[in-house]
Amino acid sequence: MIPTAEALRSRIAASRPSFEEELRALVEIPSVSTQPAAHAADVRKCAEKAAALLGESGASDARIVPTGGGPTVIGTLRHGADAPTVTIYNHLDVQPADREAEGWQRDPWKLAIEGDRYYGRGATDDKGPAVSALWAARIARELAIPLNVQFLWETEEEIGSPGFERVFSSPSGPAPTESVLVSDTIWISRERPALSLGLRGLAPALIRLETATKDAHSGVAGGAARNPITELCAVVAGCVDAPTGTVKIPGFYDDVRAPSQAECESWLSSGFQVDAFQRALGLKSLRSTEVREITQRIWGRPTFEVHGIRGGYQGEGLKTAIPPRAEAKVSMRLVPDQAPAKIQELLARHVHGLVPDAEVVALPGLEPYTADPDDEYQKAAREALAAAHGAEPALVREGGSIGAVVTMQRHLRCPVVLMGLSLPEHGYHAPNEFFDWGQASRGILAFLHYFDRIARL
Amino acid sequence: MIPTAEALRSRIAASRPSFEEELRALVEIPSVSTQPAAHAADVRKCAEKAAALLGESGASDARIVPTGGGPTVIGTLRHGADAPTVTIYNHLDVQPADREAEGWQRDPWKLAIEGDRYYGRGATDDKGPAVSALWAARIARELAIPLNVQFLWETEEEIGSPGFERVFSSPSGPAPTESVLVSDTIWISRERPALSLGLRGLAPALIRLETATKDAHSGVAGGAARNPITELCAVVAGCVDAPTGTVKIPGFYDDVRAPSQAECESWLSSGFQVDAFQRALGLKSLRSTEVREITQRIWGRPTFEVHGIRGGYQGEGLKTAIPPRAEAKVSMRLVPDQAPAKIQELLARHVHGLVPDAEVVALPGLEPYTADPDDEYQKAAREALAAAHGAEPALVREGGSIGAVVTMQRHLRCPVVLMGLSLPEHGYHAPNEFFDWGQASRGILAFLHYFDRIARL
Numbered sequence A, B: 001m002i003p004t005a006e007a008l009r010s011r012i013a014a015s016r017p018s019f020e021e022e023l024r025a026l027v028e029i030p031s032v033s034t035q036p037a038a039h040a041a042d043v044r045k046c047a048e049k050a051a052a053l054l055g056e057s058g059a060s061d062a063r064i065v066p067t068g069g070g071p072t073v074i075g076t077l078r079h080g081a082d083a084p085t086v087t088i089y090n091h092l093d094v095q096p097a098d099r100e101a102e103g104w105q106r107d108p109w110k111l112a113i114e115g116d117r118y119y120g121r122g123a124t125d126d127k128g129p130a131v132s133a134l135w136a137a138r139i140a141r142e143l144a145i146p147l148n149v150q151f152l153w154e155t156e157e158e159i160g161s162p163g164f165e166r167v168f169s170s171p172s173g174p175a176p177t178e179s180v181l182v183s184d185t186i187w188i189s190r191e192r193p194a195l196s197l198g199l200r201g202l203a204p205a206l207i208r209l210e211t212a213t214k215d216a217h218s219g220v221a222g223g224a225a226r227n228p229i230t231e232l233c234a235v236v237a238g239c240v241d242a243p244t245g246t247v248k249i250p251g252f253y254d255d256v257r258a259p260s261q262a263e264c265e266s267w268l269s270s271g272f273q274v275d276a277f278q279r280a281l282g283l284k285s286l287r288s289t290e291v292r293e294i295t296q297r298i299w300g301r302p303t304f305e306v307h308g309i310r311g312g313y314q315g316e317g318l319k320t321a322i323p324p325r326a327e328a329k330v331s332m333r334l335v336p337d338q339a340p341a342k343i344q345e346l347l348a349r350h351v352h353g354l355v356p357d358a359e360v361v362a363l364p365g366l367e368p369y370t371a372d373p374d375d376e377y378q379k380a381a382r383e384a385l386a387a388a389h390g391a392e393p394a395l396v397r398e399g400g401s402i403g404a405v406v407t408m409q410r411h412l413r414c415p416v417v418l419m420g421l422s423l424p425e426h427g428y429h430a431p432n433e434f435f436d437w438g439q440a441s442r443g444i445l446a447f448l449h450y451f452d453r454i455a456r457l
Helices: A005-014 A016-027 A036-056 A123-142 A164-169 A228-239 A261-268 A274-281 A291-300 A340-354 A376-389 A403-412 A437-455 B005-014 B016-027 B036-056 B123-142 B164-169 B228-239 B261-268 B274-281 B291-300 B340-354 B376-389 B403-412 B437-455
Strands: A063-065 A072-077 A085-091 A112-114 A117-119 A148-154 A179-182 A194-199 A201-210 A305-310 A325-334 A359-362 A394-398 A416-418 A434-436 B063-065 B072-077 B085-091 B112-114 B117-119 B148-154 B179-182 B194-199 B201-210 B305-310 B325-334 B359-362 B394-398 B416-418 B434-436
Touching: A005 A016, A005 A123, A005 A437, A016 A036, A016 A117, A016 A123, A016 A437, A036 A063, A036 A072, A036 A123, A036 A148, A072 A123, A072 A164, A085 A123, A085 A403, A117 A123, A123 A148, A123 A434, A123 A437, A148 A164, A164 A403, A179 A403, A179 A437, A194 A376, A194 A416, A201 A228, A201 A340, A228 A305, A228 A325, A228 A340, A228 B228, A228 B305, A261 A291, A261 A394, A274 A291, A291 A394, A305 B228, A305 B305, A325 A340, A340 A359, A376 A416, A376 A437, A403 A416, A434 A437, B005 B016, B005 B123, B005 B437, B016 B036, B016 B117, B016 B123, B016 B437, B036 B063, B036 B072, B036 B123, B036 B148, B072 B123, B072 B164, B085 B123, B085 B403, B117 B123, B123 B148, B123 B434, B123 B437, B148 B164, B164 B403, B179 B403, B179 B437, B194 B376, B194 B416, B201 B228, B201 B340, B228 B305, B228 B325, B228 B340, B261 B291, B261 B394, B274 B291, B291 B394, B325 B340, B340 B359, B376 B416, B376 B437, B403 B416, B434 B437
Parallel strands: A085 A148, A085 A179, A179 A416, A194 A394, B085 B148, B085 B179, B179 B416, B194 B394
Antiparallel strands: A063 A072, A072 A148, A112 A117, A117 A434, A201 A325, A201 A359, A305 A325, B063 B072, B072 B148, B112 B117, B117 B434, B201 B325, B201 B359, B305 B325
8 A cells, every 4th residue: 555665755844845735734823722811822823824724635524622621623534434543642832932031033933944943832742733733644644544533633732631532532532442642642762763652640639837927037936936947948858869869758669660671771772872861851960870761760760859948948048937838839740550649648658657737739630641562553653653754763752741642542452552653852842942854855755654554454 | 203003194295296297207108118119218218307306306416317228217215324324126118018919908018097006017117116216205305314315216127127226336326225125025915015025037048069061861760860959858858747846956955944933924925816826827727726836846945947848840731840959048046045146057067968069058146035034124114014014914925036135135236125015916017907096095104104114223
């Protein structure tokens, strides 16, 4: 079904002008989901433009499904009733971009095409991969690959997909599907394609302590008065060994499923480079400098982080008051088979053991995700990436969380393949974000190889 | 030299209308030292008004001495060259007051006279005691008590007296003196006068840690990246046992001089009430509920407090970033014979042992102060208070620090007596601050008894 490599490459190359105009149309709509007051209308406009693109591509069912917040766009390029269906997930919402404050060298809301590069907010996260997948589906249709390709484009990913789950109980929700393809992950380096076999989950919480109704003078009260900040510091020190990051909450590691030996070896040979990782993130030092240890730490192990302690004096210098209350903002990244609710319960029990009158407020969690590497869809994805890129893909994980993945797995009850097209240098959430035609064109090719394989499963 | 009690009381009562007009004149100048941009001119104006008051009272040497910041007013009601000199310290600067934000029931910058009460910012801290002392000196002069009374009124107490020390190297600085009387302390309760025999010192520091140049995504980096907040929490937990307040810095307690048994007994019988203390400070719970333990904690023992941890996310909810840097704002209250510089050095060594790349910035410290209870000036003060109030004074300490006390002791090389007139309910630094004629009139009487006694030493 797949024609010669040469013919395929020509067909993909011919799509480039249209690809660029479609990417431009989407990037130039500032669909910032984190700023609804300013951009809710842009998010809506972007969904309408995307639905129009699906319609023009032959998706007669293209529609916008309400979620209570940013809507989801659904539409299918159908082959026929007896063909299997793959559902492709991307998101159309983007991070904010402030040219002056963040130091963009170009207008973030104008697509700037320079050589192979496409600069603009959302170019790589996640509009470029979305348009690439759309082009793969259009060409698959021309090639009569027997597969229905259903697109599921949400607009709330950057805010944790609060309304996305409602799509699955909507009468206009997605059709049943045999598998899901998520294209919102990042390779380790340009040299080698990457397939992500897992995501970490998230268990966030606020730990609050109120010991008084107002500031106390540390001379008048100090010694007799409790200090909510030092007590919260003791709680934090009781929850995590700061130098190593080892979590000290009893039972925390009980459900951790260690990555297989094969997975660890695959991380070692993934092309992960300590220097590049450290430089890209601006880290002055690391808890380890070994590839094996770092990859296990960021992909295979859970964490406990404090993101801020609120309530004390924040100005210059010092104010000798004992504050009446304080709040530690913490989160734990989770790995299979840790469950956010259970972990939050263990945290609360441990905190109350340390400081009985502390309050622990669990915030909505995200479950970790792991794929079965022996699943036939994962195998098909590996073969497709190898065929398109001429290199075996690195099998890695993502240290972050994509809430929609677990939601889709739960509702669509099928394998989820994480095949991203982005590179570290593309700059997810960073100024001067870009995507490039090399990743787009090889991505379209890889998707086509994947479609061809899963159509025959 | 002192006439009958009845005659003295009449003379003091006759001063009341003038006392009130002088207090009004000072209170209605908003001499807020903590807000120099808005109030430096008011501080100056208040100093000029005070110098004029001294001049009108017969201090021919009344002058304003520059300090680089808020000036100091000096002037002497002289008896003669062969009389001893007492120097009376008060401060003319005040805390800020915002009627709306703080909930004042009256304009804080208008003196409201209601019965015996004088409402207004600075009424009790420290303008009321200053005018009381001035009236005592005027009446002492009428009575020909052989004593020179030199006033030393500074205008930077609320900001830690940064320039006050320059007064002593100024050609227009204070004359030599046999003793100093500081009237800026608070009784335990209205029922019993109090004499403070000590002040705690202060060793403030900033503990900084920078582990990166920018926020890191806690999914991408979490586990490998250091977290400066959790490391600072570990430092804090390594410096203080939060529930008990016991300081864990090696050597910290080495120089602590325990209060004498007599002093501890005196604190027990000082009239200190746990309920009133807890209610006044709005403390929901205390580290102890025993009078003996609380008074030792606030007057006789050093502390370690964290006033804020700066650098992490402070908004609502949670942001899952690992911050690049954080700063713990800490201070230690010190007791005799702890030295701020040595304590700051012990802190730095301990912190560096815990986190080698943390930075410890020592801020200007204040030495603790303790009086010799057997000193003849202290004895004279006890007798004077007993004579004026008909009750033996409680011998207590102040848990806070008055930087000027140690500075004066160092430069004037003489005993310093802490005889305050304020009551807990007067509301130091609080909204609806007031002073009252009862404390003013009995204070003038006590000062007169004191002058009479020390003139004869």
